[in-house]
Amino acid sequence: MSEVEALLGRSNRLGADPRNTNYAGGNTSAKGSVTDPATGRPAEVIWVKGSGGDLGTLKESGLAVLRLDRLHALTEVYPGVEREDEMVAAFDYCLHGRGGAAPSIDTAMHGLVDASHVDHLHPDAGIAFATAADGEALVKACFGERVVWVPWRRPGFQLGLDIAAVKRDNPQAIGVILGGHGITAWGATSDECEAHSLEIIETAQRYLDEHGRAEPFGPVVHSALPAEDRRVRAAELAPVIRGLASTDSPQVGHFTDSEVVLDFLARERHPELAALGTSCPDHFLRTKVRPLVLDLPVGAPLADVVERLKELHEAYREDYRSYYERHASPDSPAMRGADPAIVLVPGVGMFSFGRDKQTARVAGEFYVNAINVMRGAESVSRYAPIDEGEKFGIEYWALEEAKLQRMPKPKPLATRVALVTGGGSGIGRAVAERLAAEGACVVVADRDGDAARAVAEGIGSSDVAVPVTVDVTDGPGIAEAFRAAVLAFGGVDLVVNNAGLSISKPLADTTEADWDLQHDVMAKGSFLVSQQAAKVMRAQGIGGDIVYISSKNAVFAGPNNVAYGAAKANQAHQVRLLAAELGEDGIRVNGVNPDGVVRGSGIFAGGWGAQRAAVYGVPEDKLGEFYAQRTLLKREVLPSHVAAAVFALTAGDLSLTTGLHVPVDAGVAAAFLR
Template sequence: MTNPTVSALIERSNRLGADPKNTNYAGGNTSAKGTETDPVTGDDVELMWVKGSGGDLGTLQEKGLAVLRVDRLRALQNVYPGVDREDEMVAAFDYTLFGKGGAAPSIDTAMHGLVDAAHVDHLHPDAGIAIATAADGERLTTEIFGRRVVWVPWRRPGFQLGLDIAAIKAENPDAVGCILGGHGITAWGGTSDEAEKNSLWIIETAAAYIAEHSKPEPFGTVIAGYETLPEKERRAKAAALAPALRAVASADRPMVGHFTDSDVVLDFLSRSEHPRLAALGTSCPDHFLRTKVKPLVVDLPATATIDEVLERLPELHEQYRADYVAYYERHATDDSPAMRGADPLIILVPGVGMFSYGKDKQTARVAGEFYVNAINVMRGAEGLSHYAPIDEAEKFRIEYWTLEEAKLQRMPKPKPLATRIALVTGAASGIGKAIARRLAAEGACVAIADLDIEKARAAASEIGNADVAVGIAADVSNEQAVKAAIDETLLAFGGLDIVVNNAGLSLSKSLLETTERDWDLQHDVMAKGSFLVSKNAARVLIDQKLGGDIVYISSKNSVFAGPNNIAYSATKADQAHQVRLLAAELGEHGIKVNGINPDGVVRGSGIFASGWGANRAKTYGIPEEDLGKFYAQRTILKREVVPENVANAVFVLCTADLDHTTGLHIPVDAGVAAAFLR
């Protein structure tokens, strides 16, 4: 049975973490102290439950808590070797743990354990950080809160910060919390409700003071030419720039992107002070660990053409990398971790919005959310005073902290298709849906394109949330619709790496029964459709400079001549030769083009369900429900081909194991001798 103290802590944490005005995603931590029986001695022992390393307050569960003995934790004060050996204390926390399991203690554990309060909250609210990063934050703290909230000068998170806060609470009995310079807030209480109430009072009081006392235009006046573009125009421009921006963010290692055109971002970029403030970078450690110390800002007006931006980008990228290398070299010591990469994680484009980047979509999205937090912080600080983040040397000490490096090294090995973004056509059912599901399971972000948008969205929701899969409309026979689908993919995930031409239909008719309309329909969807998708996708793949994969789901019918199938088989042969032609043309850009030749896939197939199956069964003189078995018996292996078999082949083609393979057609037909490739 869960301890009531723990239940109250989880509930408080979830409430606080659910509202972004209280803290950012995965930011901050909460704790509670109480007693339990020691199973060894039978005596009551005082324990502390505290959010462990990683995790998110809004979704915190009991398994995400570290459980420590308060007496042993506080005894560490007797062996604390000082700030020069701060990192050793995190390892020492392990010797204070109670029982088995639970999360690993975080660097903030001392802040909770050393403070003489039963319940402690440490949060990163925008309003609180605005006070914490104001040039005269100490004066503002006293003016806003009186003696109820105390200023704590910047100190890197750790054991000494815990000692500082504990001393301040002891010296200020009327205080309910403190503002941590450059960082955030900490509040406490004798009960869980009291701690939560005090946290919210600090946040709401700070926000109200900023609203009442801020100067009218903290970011300066709007610059002529930097005004926000109309929505349709800015999203079109964002999609056009996305491949080149991803190339900038991925020079060291491939990244997934996220696009934000919120009013907060667009207003900031339209104002005269945005270049100065962006150059100062973020301050709260949670912010800059995910956004890098500063963004790359495109220093051109919103009225600049796409070509002008593309022409300017290489120079801006080169300067950003040089600045980052210089930053690293200014502060690195012999024992600093190696530089992790010099590319930006945040790219700001006036009039258009922000692209943020990360190892996956969630990381990229959260990085963007953190930069929005940083903009809010800058607005608050500038409105009351001047924004004064912690200095560069302190940022470096945290960014390249050995503890942060150890956390990165503990991260699980990425999946085979991590950082790759796929577009699968005809993916709301059958083979396409199986391919999308397999690619997502292997780490890719997937855009599920289908003529039926509702079915596409339903298929996407089955696979995962919007950080994993999105459903989009796509009529592959229409070039504008194809371009729109690719643009939507770029805005969803920042780029494109894998394209699967799977959309198709089939009309099983003899030569004399096949009409001109039948012929045109088959060729429009598969031959022309594959051409249009490949053409528009290839532009993106080339501009990204990351290579890529184009896969055609052709058919054994591309080489096998069967009766009553003239239009379908002819268009599949067209697709098969497109594979060879594009492999020869796109290879210089590192783009591989390959095909899959399945036998008839009956299970889950939209084609077979729409009448094709009945016609093929009639051709072979068998019941429609036996069609799959019939196909299996005519193969060498006597096995029915199912959608997952095709998905397996697509996955393998897109892995590093076949990174030297292009122009290949892989039969997935259980062995049809007449369809052997020659």
């Protein structure tokens, strides 16, 4: 096995276990010899996890490769701790070859330590020691001379020099606890390094288990709501909280009511501990320095909770502005936003927010790490995070700002949450796939749960798309679908009323059941969906889009089509009525009028195609061509064309357009809008 293969295997194993490090936290390295293609002579290099990425999924492309001789030469030009940020740019001049990841701030820690393999990790047990008020004494008591305490220092070149000196002066040591930060371990081989990392983590956890107090957060002062009540209350609050958290920039949300969170929020001391904030830089970069914590009794009336959250949110924003102004210097980056990333509601759970679902979910996971750290530190000592000024220095670090600036430009529908009815096939599937491709989180809703699941899984992970099974004629079922949506992503911004069916019969043969079924699914169904959509969007207070997939038949009188055409005309007028009613809430309502979509259509495959082909006297497999030939453009309408219209209406360029119907029919003159 090559050094790189061993490094990647070790990294993936360590990163796969949350007890060892958090998502995208920490880095690993290996040193070895390669042949320099420019000279043909051996060259000593270091492979080290680059900036960004995650140990659990690290691949060779995520490694930075640097020349050790040039990296060590930087010690001769190092200008001192006041200018150590300049050294990150100098790492680029140490790179061996092209490609690979950008070197991270921790490169010096790995390169300067005299060991072939180095791990830097953020285990909860290790950070509990790192944030304890008497951490140095605890490290001595727990590890003896085998692990050395290193006082807090911001990650960088000087910290690399410090750890290198510790390794040189303590030959018996296998690693260090970094005050306020995490652990670093080393070894002569990859296996030895991994074993040392695990030894530090497991020894620390064992010490906490054996010496820690049973209830470091104090006694339970209230119980959580029962599971179903908790879920209902969380769904009621999620859009409200997401709207508040999106005051400065739109956010996607995540909710968790894990036992760790509920127990913390049930305890007497949770308000004072939460106010201290998180400590490890990886934690507060994702969670902000502290969360917003609701201070009302569990089970308080919803209206009181909403009003109090608004008051606390304004106070949080003012407090954050003051924090920024206390510590910002003339060359600090501009304030990025004063809204909370973590909102804690006792008895209910935790709401976390980010620029996408993964970021929001990971922020919540990091706060769970922070709870574990607080529990460990408080069980054997007193939780003492790094001071506020140091936190600001990390949060508004020029290097962190540069990392943010390197991030790709967000897609047009980034941060938007879409719910598409009839999303399991045909037009609905194409719409769901297009919205997701443009950056939206998508809830695929369909009465066929297996179809909805297949579409959602085809789009991606649950961070991108989730399925819900719902019959749009069922009001309580629709309400439940929206509860699932807001618990998955924090809210809903974009709803596509696409669910439909059709029965082609002349007036004399159309039964009352035929009429009722089509009006229940399309007229009543879209009304019920829009009603729930408006409720969620109004709670969020950040506007939204409702799009109806109507039909050219809403304005065109085709033969043998009275029930379907009338239902579509009902939908078309709902667009106008709701656009007029919801405009003051910033909710835009528009429609798309397709011609018959034959290929890929669930409706046509379900019998409608055969019925319409019989009406027009053409073979069913020629129906799409027949429709195309009667249009001005002589082109067949496909599901992707309808999806493109939905995207055009919702992507931002038509932000002042509401009450509009967009024909997607290749030009059916008889269906021109008047």
